Amino acid sequence: MADLDDNGHELRGGLRYPWPQAPDAGQVREVAPGVWWLRMPLPFRLDHINLYLLRHTDGWVVVDTGMNTEQTREVWDQVLTQVCDGLPLLAVVCTHFHSDHAGVAAWLSERFHCPVYMTFSEFHALHLRFxxxxxxxxxxxxxxxxxxxxxxxxxxxxxxxxxxxxLPAPLNHYRRLREGSQLHIGGRTWQVVIGRGHSPEHACLYAAEDGLLISGDQVLPRITSTVGVHATEPLADPLRDWLDSIEHLRALPDSVLVLPAHERPFFNLHTRLDQLEAHHRGHLALLLAxxxxxxxxxxxxxxxxxxxxxxxxxxxxxxxxxxxxxxxxxxxxxxxxxxxxxxxxxxxxxxxxxxxxxxxx
Structure with missing residues (x-):
């Protein structure tokens, strides 16, 4: 049996988890007023991605989309009917260009004639295709x-x-996010906080008044996001960007509820940042030895x-x-x-x- 704190939160690996289980595939859970956690299936060993639905006036804003697969589109059809109650998507926000995050952004945008928000580097990386x-x-x-x-x-x-x-479906348009950009959604202000290393210009969304951080792949609770060099830039130094981004994220309060793209939401942001840094420092030492x-x-x-x-x-x-x-x-x-x-x-x-x-x- 897991250890619990005074609030009934599970304690594991130095982190606190408010919910003992994730929703089933294709199901949702409200994690804050007007913020819904959607579990989208993936066809891999890592069998899911967490998407977030944000209620806004007469519709919804979605953060990340799932992969470009028929299964993803079928789940979206179900969610749009059963969860969104027939109300439209007003905007799509992509934290970064990877296929599980932006795979059907173009499909959703075309379906609802709504804008897609992402950073400049992620939009252009989306169109660099093998x-x-x-x-x-x-x-x-x-x-x-x-x-x-x-x-x-x-x-x-x-x-x-x-x-x-x-291969995410290509986009013909986007609205640019930058460090410090603000999105006003459902009476809540989300500030863009940029991270790098896992992808070129990853957008996290931080709601200061409510203590919420949609972290995408920039901070995950147990697994570590890939920080890799690829053929497009063989002498790149993304690990330096990643470690710099860890320091950048330390400016956010440790008390935020982190809403990650994989696994479960958690508290203790700074502890997790320490763990991520230690993981890579350990790999550096092992490689050097x-x-x-x-x-x-x-x-x-x-x-x-x-x-x-x-x-x-x-x-x-x-x-x-x-x-x-x-x-x-x-x-x-x-x-x-x-x-x-x-x-x-x-x-x-x-x-x-x-x-x-x-x-x-």
């Missing part, structure tokens, strides 16, 4: 070869990436993620391994060397120039 209808270009192949992945394994990864599940001899990213992936189940997991794990390696290269703790078409990483020699110069040709 070329699933043609063979991968040299740049994609080169990215995975440099990481130590052979072409056969790469082809299997490409097949995963080209799955229609991962494994580079006494030159290692490829694929070899280091096996150190950080010894138990993976399939090519999708490998895609995520490889991107995250590269994020930690790139961070340590930028810090001067690792050297990155190119050897026969592979990047290899090793602990930096004391006194040497640790950061490999950027080659322009």
């Amino acid at each position: 070329p699933g209808d043609r063979p991968p270009g040299w740049d994609l192949l080169d990215f995975y070869r440099k990481a130590g992945v052979d072409d056969e394994r790469s082809a299997e990864m490409f097949a995963v990436m080209s799955n229609a599940h991962f 494994s580079c006494d001899e030159p290692r490829t990213a694929l070899e280091l992936m096996a150190v950080l993620f010894p138990k993976l189940s399939g090519r999708f997991d490998e895609l995520m794990a490889l991107g995250e391994t590269l994020a930690h390696a790139n961070y340590l290269v930028a810090e001067g703790a690792l050297e990155r060397e190119e050897d026969r078409g592979r990047y290899r990483y090793r602990s930096a020699v004391r006194g040497a120039c640790a950061v490999t110069p950027l080659r322009v040709f």
Whole structure:
């Protein structure tokens, strides 16, 4: 039996959970006046995403949408009839561009002729698509070869990436969110707080007077969001953005009720931020300790993620391994060397120039 606090909240892993169970798939729960938590199913091992319905005047505003699948559209048909009571969606807010968050934003917008709100970087990232209808270009192949992945394994990864599940319907319009933007919904003011690292310009929504934070994937209660490097920007440093965003979010009160995109709403924001930072600091230390001899990213992936189940997991794990390696290269703790078409990483020699110069040709 779980430990409970004086308010009957479950205590687990340093966090407090007001609700012992999530709603069933396709069902809702009111978590604050006019704020409804909708559990949308996903076709993965992570089998759900949390969406939030905000009541406003003569309709609703939805935060995030679910994936671009027939199942998602069927659940929306049910919710619009049974929960929204036939009232229209007035706006769609997408925290970020990932397929489970923006998959049917265009479909909902077209259905209700309503605007879609998201940040500039997320809107443009939404339209950077893997070329699933043609063979991968040299740049994609080169990215995975440099990481130590052979072409056969790469082809299997490409097949995963080209799955229609991962392709949100394209949008022809959006209304731009920025840091500090305010959305007035249902008598409540939501302020945009930007996080980075998991995606380019992730929008969290903070209602100060009510102590509510719709955190999307920027803060999750138990699992950690992927912070990865991808072929579109192979020398990116998203982990630095992620760690900076943790510090940015510490400006919010610890007392907020965090409404995350996965698992259950919780209290103790600052505790969770500490845990997220410690998780990545631990991975950095483990990776650095494994580079006494030159290692490829694929070899280091096996150190950080010894138990993976399939090519999708490998895609995520490889991107995250590269994020930690790139961070340590930028810090001067690792050297990155190119050897026969592979990047290899090793602990930096004391006194040497640790950061490999950027080659322009």
